[in-house]
Amino acid sequence: MSIDNAVLVFAGLMVLVSLALAHFVSPWFLALTAFVGLNLIQAGFTGFCPVAILFRKLGLKAGCAFR
Numbered sequence: 001m002s003i004d005n006a007v008l009v010f011a012g013l014m015v016l017v018s019l020a021l022a023h024f025v026s027p028w029f030l031a032l033t034a035f036v037g038l039n040l041i042q043a044g045f046t047g048f049c050p051v052a053i054l055f056r057k058l059g060l061k062a063g064c065a066f067r
Contacts, residue, residue: 004063006055007043011036 001009018032043049043066052066 001060002063003052003055003060003066006060007049007052007066010051010055011040 014036015033018029018036021029022033039049043052047066049066056062056066
């Protein structure tokens, strides 16, 4: 698995977790969904993603988007 794939899986997982938390715990967890979405937009424009840096340090191979 490359860093690109791991970032997409992580973002999708965070969206699903935040939606479940918003449904079962508090609607304020939708703020986490918004944060993930904004971070994906920001990473698309700048190429900077903190989770990609973490995955690189964990030893995942570089992909096309995050090197």
